[in-house]
Amino acid sequence: MTSKETVRELETQGYKYGWVTDVEEESAPPGLSEDIVRWISAKKEEPEWLLEWRLRAFRHFMKLLEDKQNPTWANVSHPPIDFQAMSYYAAPKPKLELESLDQVDAEILRTYEKLGIPLEEQKRLAGVAVDAIFDSVSVMTTAKDTLAKQGIIFSSVSEAVKEHPELVKKYLGSVVPYSDNFYAALNSAVFSDGSFVYIPPGVRCPLEISTYFRINAEGSGQFERTLIIADKGSYVSYLEGCSAPMRDTNQLHAAVVELITMDDAEIKYATIQNWYPGDADGKGGIYNFVTKRGKCAGANSKISWTQVETGSAITWKYPSVLLQGDNSVGEFYSVALVNGRQQADTGTKMTHIGKNTSSTIISKGISAGHGNNTYRGLVKILPKATGARNFTRCDSLLIGDQCGAHTVPYIEVENPSSSVEHEASTTKVSEEQVFYAQQRGLSAEAAQTLIINGFVRDVVKRLPLEFAVEANRLLELNLEGAVG
Amino acid sequence: MLEIHDLHASVNGVEILKGIDLRVDAGETHAIMGPNGSGKSTLALVLAGHPAYEVTSGSVSFDGADLLALGPEERARRGLFLSFQHPIEIPGLRLDHFLRAGYNEVRKSRDEDEMDVLKFDRLIRAKAKDIRMDAALTKRSVNEGFSGGEKKRNELLQMAILEPKLRILDEVDSGLDVDALRSVADGINALATPQSATLIVTHYQRILDYVVPDAVHILIDGRIVRSGDKQLAAEIESKGYEPVAEAAGLAPAGGS
Numbered sequence: 001m002t003s004k005e006t007v008r009e010l011e012t013q014g015y016k017y018g019w020v021t022d023v024e025e026e027s028a029p030p031g032l033s034e035d036i037v038r039w040i041s042a043k044k045e046e047p048e049w050l051l052e053w054r055l056r057a058f059r060h061f062m063k064l065l066e067d068k069q070n071p072t073w074a075n076v077s078h079p080p081i082d083f084q085a086m087s088y089y090a091a092p093k094p095k096l097e098l099e100s101l102d103q104v105d106a107e108i109l110r111t112y113e114k115l116g117i118p119l120e121e122q123k124r125l126a127g128v129a130v131d132a133i134f135d136s137v138s139v140m141t142t143a144k145d146t147l148a149k150q151g152i153i154f155s156s157v158s159e160a161v162k163e164h165p166e167l168v169k170k171y172l173g174s175v176v177p178y179s180d181n182f183y184a185a186l187n188s189a190v191f192s193d194g195s196f197v198y199i200p201p202g203v204r205c206p207l208e209i210s211t212y213f214r215i216n217a218e219g220s221g222q223f224e225r226t227l228i229i230a231d232k233g234s235y236v237s238y239l240e241g242c243s244a245p246m247r248d249t250n251q252l253h254a255a256v257v258e259l260i261t262m263d264d265a266e267i268k269y270a271t272i273q274n275w276y277p278g279d280a281d282g283k284g285g286i287y288n289f290v291t292k293r294g295k296c297a298g299a300n301s302k303i304s305w306t307q308v309e310t311g312s313a314i315t316w317k318y319p320s321v322l323l324q325g326d327n328s329v330g331e332f333y334s335v336a337l338v339n340g341r342q343q344a345d346t347g348t349k350m351t352h353i354g355k356n357t358s359s360t361i362i363s364k365g366i367s368a369g370h371g372n373n374t375y376r377g378l379v380k381i382l383p384k385a386t387g388a389r390n391f392t393r394c395d396s397l398l399i400g401d402q403c404g405a406h407t408v409p410y411i412e413v414e415n416p417s418s419s420v421e422h423e424a425s426t427t428k429v430s431e432e433q434v435f436y437a438q439q440r441g442l443s444a445e446a447a448q449t450l451i452i453n454g455f456v457r458d459v460v461k462r463l464p465l466e467f468a469v470e471a472n473r474l475l476e477l478n479l480e481g482a483v484g
Numbered sequence: 485m486l487e488i489h490d491l492h493a494s495v496n497g498v499e500i501l502k503g504i505d506l507r508v509d510a511g512e513t514h515a516i517m518g519p520n521g522s523g524k525s526t527l528a529l530v531l532a533g534h535p536a537y538e539v540t541s542g543s544v545s546f547d548g549a550d551l552l553a554l555g556p557e558e559r560a561r562r563g564l565f566l567s568f569q570h571p572i573e574i575p576g577l578r579l580d581h582f583l584r585a586g587y588n589e590v591r592k593s594r595d596e597d598e599m600d601v602l603k604f605d606r607l608i609r610a611k612a613k614d615i616r617m618d619a620a621l622t623k624r625s626v627n628e629g630f631s632g633g634e635k636k637r638n639e640l641l642q643m644a645i646l647e648p649k650l651r652i653l654d655e656v657d658s659g660l661d662v663d664a665l666r667s668v669a670d671g672i673n674a675l676a677t678p679q680s681a682t683l684i685v686t687h688y689q690r691i692l693d694y695v696v697p698d699a700v701h702i703l704i705d706g707r708i709v710r711s712g713d714k715q716l717a718a719e720i721e722s723k724g725y726e727p728v729a730e731a732a733g734l735a736p737a738g739g740s
Contacts, residue, residue, distance in 0.1 A: 431535060433574050435532075435533075435534055435535065436568065436571070436572035437582070438533070438555070438557040438560065439533075439559075439566050440560060440582070440583065440586030440642060440646065441586040441587070441589040441646070442557055442586050442589055443557050443589070446589070450581065450585055451574055451577055453577070454575065454581075454625065455575070455576045455577075456576075457576055
């Protein structure tokens with residue numbers, strides 16, 4: 001480690017992933033235009049239909065931008081984003097089409113190793129297949145061959161466009177159309193890479209599938225697109241992680257994730273979001289404006305979102321489920337932590353379309369420092385959703401007296417046979433609790449960690465074990481110094 | 485073991501303790517009695533290091549160390565235990581997890597290895613059995629939804645695990661019926677050792693029928709106005725605090 005890096009690591013105070021990888025990158029010039037969209041598409045050697053789709057999205061976005069249709073309803077504030085000032089593509093040089101590790105830049109390998117995601121075969125985490133995304137491109141996808149033997153496709157989206165155009169064409173935009181919202185339109189126009197997963201009928205994916213997103217380049221946005229399809233009777237568990245260097249300017253991350261389950265299929269999707277949150281005064285950090293939605297297209301299918309959101313200056317995301325198939329199940333388990341000047345407006349939408357559909361929402365918001373945390377959720381029961389059920393529980397934990405917690409639940413019921421339950425609580429980590437724990441020998445910091453771990457236990461226990469440990473550690477790191 | 489000299493303490497600028505002197509040696513049990521508002525609980529909390537109380541003057545030595553210079557967790561690690569009058573609830577945090585974390589901190593401070601989950605599970609079950617507490621409670625959130633008796637028994641369990649040198653029991657009998665009182669008292673007696681000392685803070689004399697003190701101190705208006713043997717407790721029981729207060733030139737209940 002260079003001394004410069006050491007200094008940087010000290011400066012981050014708790015954020016352990018704030019370094020920059022020294023690698024030569026090729027970037028698109030700053031600015032958004034039809035030419036840039038064409039440039040990205042050409043760079044990726046895309047078929048005509050995809051370019052056309054991007055251009056439709058681009059025109060839609062420009063119209064929204066002209067009409068000042070930027071979303072303003074979220075409980076977050078930031079200066080206007082200059083969409084002409086950022087670059088929409090950055091990739092390590094030379095363009096890497098990797099079949100073996102030999103072709104991966106050693107610096108990039110070291111980066112992932114430092115992040116705890118070693119890509120070398122001998123060092124890989126057992127039972128996990130990884131797609132490593134570095135700025136705008138996938139640099140490596142592990143365990144592809146093992147998975148291919150069972151007919152499972154796991155690759156970058158760019159590769160899937162070439163290898164399986166019929167699947168991509170059929171499903172891309174089928175859950176989140178480009179016209180869905182402002183940032184989905186932007187993503188559809190300029191998305192660069194992301195992961196693609198297809199699980200064939202009746203196959204239970206033997207590995208955890210995961211993608212690790214790393215932003216490295218300065219002045220660029222990251223616009224990834226992930227598409228997961230679980231065919232009839234199949235099962236997959238997917239996990240994504242992310243981090244970024246510490247910089248004093250804001251960077252935009254606007255992703256779209258689409259999930260589709262056929263009859264009797266199940267997708268578990270977990271996120272550990274640890275983008276750089278900015279410094280204590282709110283300088284820098286990632287704007288994490290993400291659209292995630294799953295569609296339970298088939299009967300008896302299930303989509304489960306679990307998220308641990310500890311990073312980003314601003315988080316704006318609502319992983320949702322369209323419960324179309326009869327008896328389908330949607331779940332949303334969330335921990336969102338804000339500290340310093342972080343802002344989070346996150347929650348879910350559960351749309352009950354089919355009969356006897358059910359959904360569960362468990363949201364745990366932790367607010368510390370000057371952080372501002374909002375749970376925003378919609379439970380919508382459509383007229384044909386006979387026997388639909390929802391249970392929602394929103395708990396907020398406050399640390400200190402400068403932070404905020406808000407709960408904004410919307411419930412729209414159009415079928416009288418449905419049942420909707422909503423519970424909410426707000427508690428404080430009190431001086432009395434900390435003192436009680438200290439009286440049993442614990443330091444104030446350890447006491448706080450235990451109290452927080454207890455608060456989030458219902459959500460974190462749904463993560464695969466090693467990631468649950470990581471999630472608890474992140475919560476701890478992000479709260480260092482929050483209790484004096 | 486514990487020597488308190490001219491201890492003054494206040495909360496929110498109001499002086500509650502107005503010069504306490506007390507000495508407790510190993511193997512001894514002392515009772516602090518007093519009417520409501522006399523400063524009994526304040527004394528217990530000040531000794532444990534509660535941040536809301538400010539010590540304005542005086543000194544306290546514990547096992548030769550300057551107690552007031554130590555943080556609350558350091559006092560606990562050195563063997564000072566407070567059984568809370570109102571044990572605190574911590575939703576979501578399992579009692580056994582909480583207690584193992586504290587226990588291991590105490591062990592670490594003594595240069596002992598941390599105890600693993602399985603060994604600790606055996607320990608906590610054995611201790612729960614000793615004090616006749618349902619071990620299933622240890623899998624629930626700390627004090628959440630516990631009855632009054634369960635909370636007191638939980639304090640006892642924690643004391644049994646941590647094996648403190650100085651045990652400060654603040655109104656340990658409040659909210660207990662007579663059977664529960666007897667069994668909690670049995671637990672307190674069973675856990676006593678010649679190396680440990682006990683300070684019982686109580687309004688009523690009845691706990692002292694079961695946990696017999698070597699000395700009784702009457703605290704009124706932030707001062708110890710009279711000390712004696714267990715007969716003094718019996719006297720309070722029959723005549724109340726007023727005669728003692730009047731003899732000291734004070735009105736009871738800390739005010740006039």
